[in-house]
Amino acid sequence: MANIDELILENISKDGQVLSLKAKYIREVGAIELAEREDLRNLRALNLSQNDIGDKGVQAIANSPVFDNLRTLNLASNSIGDEGARFLATAKHLKKLRSLQLVVNDISDDGEKLLRNSVALMSLTSLKFQV
Numbered sequence: 001m002a003n004i005d006e007l008i009l010e011n012i013s014k015d016g017q018v019l020s021l022k023a024k025y026i027r028e029v030g031a032i033e034l035a036e037r038e039d040l041r042n043l044r045a046l047n048l049s050q051n052d053i054g055d056k057g058v059q060a061i062a063n064s065p066v067f068d069n070l071r072t073l074n075l076a077s078n079s080i081g082d083e084g085a086r087f088l089a090t091a092k093h094l095k096k097l098r099s100l101q102l103v104v105n106d107i108s109d110d111g112e113k114l115l116r117n118s119v120a121l122m123s124l125t126s127l128k129f130q131v
Helices: 004-011 027-035 054-062 082-089 109-116
Strands: 018-020 045-047 072-074 100-103 125-126
Touching: 004 109, 018 082, 027 054, 045 109, 054 082
Parallel strands: 018 045, 045 072, 072 100, 100 125
Antiparallel strands: none
């Protein structure tokens, strides 16, 4: 994995609202680092697809006040299971999230049900599990 600072600089929009780190292989460690970055508070869209962040990486994102303003989150192909789904379903800092992509992960029907019935994700209008 490249230095997270370099990845952010190279892949963030000029207005600081969109960050695409698709297939940058940041893994769990990178997701945790992102969740601690106060300079990402203006993000509205975050694409972390194909990064193998797993459930622990999702936990860091779901519990981070840095992502209070996030509207779109793409977590496709990240080895996320039901534990990760539970973290998202109970996230205190993703209240403004409107779109969540979780295609090509390991979430069962139970995990999917948790997310669809989540009280924490009340603004969600798009939730994708399948291509």
